[in-house]
Amino acid sequence: MADSAEPRSRPEQRRSHSGTESYDNLEPMFARLAEFDPDDPARAASRQDIIERCLPLAANIARRFSGRGENYDDLLQIARVGMVQAVDRFDPSYGASFLSFAVPTIMGEVRRHFRDHTWAVRVPRRLKEIQQTIGPATEKLTHELGRMPRAREIAEEIGAELTEVTQALIARNAYQSTPIDPTPEGGDSDNTPASVLDTLGADDTNYDSVEDYLAVRPLIAALPERQRQVLVWRFFDSLTQIEIAERLGCSQMQVSRILTKTLSSLREQAMRD
Template identity: 55%
Template sequence: MTSSALHDSTTARRSNRGSDSYDGIEPLLEQLAAMDAGDPARPRLREEVMRRCLPLADHIARRFTGRGETYDDLHQSASLGLVLAVDRYDPARGASFLAFAVPTVMGEVRRHFRDRTWALRVPRRVKETQLAIGPTVERLCHEYGRTPTALEIAVALDLDLVEVTQALLAGNAYRTNSLDAAADDEEGGGIAAQVSERLGETDPAYGICDDALAVAPLLRELSERDRLVLRLRFFENYTQAQIAAELGVSQMHISRILSRTLARLRQRALRD
């Protein structure tokens, strides 16, 4: 397409769309800048400028939809960026308001994604890298016809591979899932259970810990010989015959000691 044809096409689209309410807003902004801060007419003029420029916030908010945030939240951030753009715009510099406002508003929306939408605490540098990865991956997918590797993303962004890898992993911290949420029903047709109901089972070691805490003070009440027999049998894995040889008694005697001591511990533990 020639440049003239492109210009005619662009002009046609604009004419079909109609003029945006913020087209030609610079004269009002010049008038606003010339007013004293205490001028009673200034708030009304500022409000009029904001009202006319609100479609710009709407356009930019819609550009960022589909990334996990609601339109209302994005529009609120874009509107804040618009307020900053109106208050910071300097007509004396000669630039158009649109050229100044668009990056200002988009910067505020990106700051919303960076600072307010992460479920877990992530370093600011990693957040910024993670946000830059999205558009780069989309561009490389079109260019290569496949998903780019972390190395290709790092080269495209001129970043260290480790930094890109950290940002890719940090994407898992953007959203967290509730353990009370319903899990996917793989079999179909039934009511999906909560995620927490599918995450393993109670660790039996908790019961062992409770038992150990209950028995520990009772062991201190045993005689030295009974404690020695328990230690050799259950902590050093001696057989009854080996314990008998160690103490110079019969295996039957060791068996009676173990039975009597264990029964006593069990009775005391259950009673207490």
């Protein structure tokens, strides 16, 4: 009687003596599950028992993907979704073990979450898929070559085009964005690292010059050829008035009068417009 009254052990407590999760004898449980009719309540209970036994597997895989900017609880829920999918899709008649089927199924579900929902900037799906394969390929080639592999070597390893690998490496920068001013309200500013806003330069006074240039550009284009040429020589080619006078075959005083008249006319038209 005492044994029958003992509460059912929780999934977290179902450990092997080594301290790790035990998934032994899962395949016979799936074989029995397949014998039940879909509407049989016993089938639902058996399925639930398998799911509870495999919950630690989902937790282990979620932990493998933690530290990449996503909340662990969110990753755990996604991993559990993949684990339930693996339970429902596993067919013991193929002869493979459940773990060999479940692990890639769960990891695929988590990777799809990272691919589809965690990029700060929209990146083509093909580049996301390639970006996920670059890490393992880079690690493998680094061990084999004794150095960091080149983009062409990575492309050959994963069977992708060089341009795709290059674009995927660049797209990696779009995974997470940095706020311009991440300082939290009420935070300790003395201990807060410099924000992007703090590293930006001062106002560029040349912006005013650009506006002035755009304003007088059509006015300069409308000048007579002689006046426009004198402006180009003086302010773009940096010639002196004497050098301009020698090119025109006139006196330096005439060049000075041409410049004064032209600049006064441009200023008057610009201010009027």
